[in-house]
Amino acid sequence: MIEITGVTKQFKNETAIDYSDLTFEDGKSYMLLGASGCGKSTLLNMIAGVLPPETGEIRINGRVMNTMSQKEKDRFRIQKIGYIFQDFKLIPEMTVMDNIDILRLEGVDTSGAAALLERLGIASQKNKKIKHLSGGQKQRVAIARALVKKPEIILADEPTGNLNYAIGEQVIQELLGVSEGKTLIAVTHDDRLAKYFDCVIDMNEVTGGRYDVESAGEKHA
Amino acid sequence: MLKFSLKNMLIKKVQVILIIFSIVISAGVAVLAYNTAQQVSEGITSTAGYYSAIIGPAGSKTQLAMNTMYFTDAPLGTIPFKVVSELQQDTRVTEAIPFAMADSYNGYACVGTSSAFLAEKPLREGEMFRDDASLSVVLGYSVAKTCRVSVGDQIFTSHSAGEEHKTPLTVVGILDQTHSVYDNVVFTQLKTIWDLHEDGHEHEEEEDHDEHEEHDHAEMNGMVCAVLVRTQNPSFAMTLVSDYDGRIETDRDGDSFTLQAIEPMDTVRGVLEEANNTKYIVFILCAIILVMNIIIISIITLLNMYHSAKEISLMRLIGIGMRRINLLYIIQNSIIGVVSVVLAFLISRLCLTFMSDYVATMGVVLNLTKVYPLEIVILVAVFAISVLPTVICTTVMARKDGISD
Numbered sequence: 001m002i003e004i005t006g007v008t009k010q011f012k013n014e015t016a017i018d019y020s021d022l023t024f025e026d027g028k029s030y031m032l033l034g035a036s037g038c039g040k041s042t043l044l045n046m047i048a049g050v051l052p053p054e055t056g057e058i059r060i061n062g063r064v065m066n067t068m069s070q071k072e073k074d075r076f077r078i079q080k081i082g083y084i085f086q087d088f089k090l091i092p093e094m095t096v097m098d099n100i101d102i103l104r105l106e107g108v109d110t111s112g113a114a115a116l117l118e119r120l121g122i123a124s125q126k127n128k129k130i131k132h133l134s135g136g137q138k139q140r141v142a143i144a145r146a147l148v149k150k151p152e153i154i155l156a157d158e159p160t161g162n163l164n165y166a167i168g169e170q171v172i173q174e175l176l177g178v179s180e181g182k183t184l185i186a187v188t189h190d191d192r193l194a195k196y197f198d199c200v201i202d203m204n205e206v207t208g209g210r211y212d213v214e215s216a217g218e219k220h221a
Numbered sequence: 222m223l224k225f226s227l228k229n230m231l232i233k234k235v236q237v238i239l240i241i242f243s244i245v246i247s248a249g250v251a252v253l254a255y256n257t258a259q260q261v262s263e264g265i266t267s268t269a270g271y272y273s274a275i276i277g278p279a280g281s282k283t284q285l286a287m288n289t290m291y292f293t294d295a296p297l298g299t300i301p302f303k304v305v306s307e308l309q310q311d312t313r314v315t316e317a318i319p320f321a322m323a324d325s326y327n328g329y330a331c332v333g334t335s336s337a338f339l340a341e342k343p344l345r346e347g348e349m350f351r352d353d354a355s356l357s358v359v360l361g362y363s364v365a366k367t368c369r370v371s372v373g374d375q376i377f378t379s380h381s382a383g384e385e386h387k388t389p390l391t392v393v394g395i396l397d398q399t400h401s402v403y404d405n406v407v408f409t410q411l412k413t414i415w416d417l418h419e420d421g422h423e424h425e426e427e428e429d430h431d432e433h434e435e436h437d438h439a440e441m442n443g444m445v446c447a448v449l450v451r452t453q454n455p456s457f458a459m460t461l462v463s464d465y466d467g468r469i470e471t472d473r474d475g476d477s478f479t480l481q482a483i484e485p486m487d488t489v490r491g492v493l494e495e496a497n498n499t500k501y502i503v504f505i506l507c508a509i510i511l512v513m514n515i516i517i518i519s520i521i522t523l524l525n526m527y528h529s530a531k532e533i534s535l536m537r538l539i540g541i542g543m544r545r546i547n548l549l550y551i552i553q554n555s556i557i558g559v560v561s562v563v564l565a566f567l568i569s570r571l572c573l574t575f576m577s578d579y580v581a582t583m584g585v586v587l588n589l590t591k592v593y594p595l596e597i598v599i600l601v602a603v604f605a606i607s608v609l610p611t612v613i614c615t616t617v618m619a620r621k622d623g624i625s626d
Contacts, residue, residue, distance in 0.1 A: 050538060071542065078540030089535045093232040098225075102536065105225060105545045145539070 007056030034203030049073035082146030086158035244561035247514030269489035273458035277447035299444035313457035333414030347372035347394030558607035
């Protein structure tokens, strides 16, 4: 279970986001909808331990993320969290398998990669370099890399952002298929995909959008 | 980790090749220059220390020393053989070896002497020539190898004018490799030189050659170019030099000869002092090349790391710890460092073989297997320099956590 309590995040450009308290239950899929800048990706980054919140607490299965050391956060992220990035975060000059095998640097067992690629329909591409793949194929590789370590939590930031609707829909279905039984939090602005998720959260309502720190008094008045 | 490092290096092969090339050039030049300078210096000094005094005709001290000990340059002239006999009777002298150099074989100097001259040089093949015989030769290792001559073969030496003598010489022995000037010389009895020039004299009379050359050949009979002397102690060498230097001798024809006596170590030391200035200039140039390359290597590595920042950020995002990333880049640069240093060493040895031919003309044969401690220090320093910028970069990145927003 992921509990978000009293979390705020301030940015260098003097804007900030206040999050209402949220809870994500184990084994369910969540879709975070909302306009750009409302704090969807920031929330995912804070859950993953990539960004620290200014105030409040992010508790995952009883462990408070923002009190962990960087080393503990790294261990937690590599063991418990599968993160799928909007821009894939793959090394273009390396092959599909190398991009997955990179996790072995941290001792992750990637023996299930072939089966996962098979399930995602890109097994034949496993020895191809990322730069030679289409956007849909890259997204599938990113999904395979996130899931090969069998994480408890899957975070997907705009997993269909670079894809057309048809392919995006297919990728979402595949993602839901392979992440069955795990907690999935996906950020998207395409509400047509909402039907595939257990819960849909409107982040505009959760945060009220981003506001200037200087006018914070007016907002909260 | 190693496999991933190699794959990552393969991706950046152009950068990797550039870095290796840069390191190989800098380290190779530094090691080669140091090794050559040291071996030349040591080769010259060790040979000079073997004899206490050299007695020869008046003229340049350096030329007398270089000709008799390193077989370079032309002899200063001749002195009567009776000087050798006199020195052999001298109680201060333990060894007086005659030395005559007049001919060559395929460009290699031919030296007429006694077997005592080669007493401490082991034979690889055959036997030492007998002093009471004539027309037999013992070849230096490189001469036999280069000219593909074996024991029992006959060779024809040439006079300095370039004409080949008609009388063949029989190869009776081949010296073991000494990595010294001896590898490049043909040794024979003094009598052989005299006999050949007696023939040559007759031959050239037939050919109606100029009078001056005939006179030279006639002079070789009963003459030597120098006498190499070992004394019982260094003070005897000083008194011997004092006795013989400037002395005038006459031969059986009544011709007079002014003698010159030198202590070879003093003469060579003087030459080396001048050569040392050149050696220091070479070292300074090497140091400049090395410093410039350190800067180049550091810049290339820093640029490499800058380009790798995205890759590092990516690895951090998927949860790979900074320690692992540090290790990954340190392994990569260590591989580059090791490969470069090994290549630099091998290339320096390869260049040494080419240098060896050049240095041999100065009378020194380079030992390709000789490695000096400072060479190891240079190579280790270059290796450290190739890894250090990465360690600094990744440490700085580790402090900043390496994750880009």
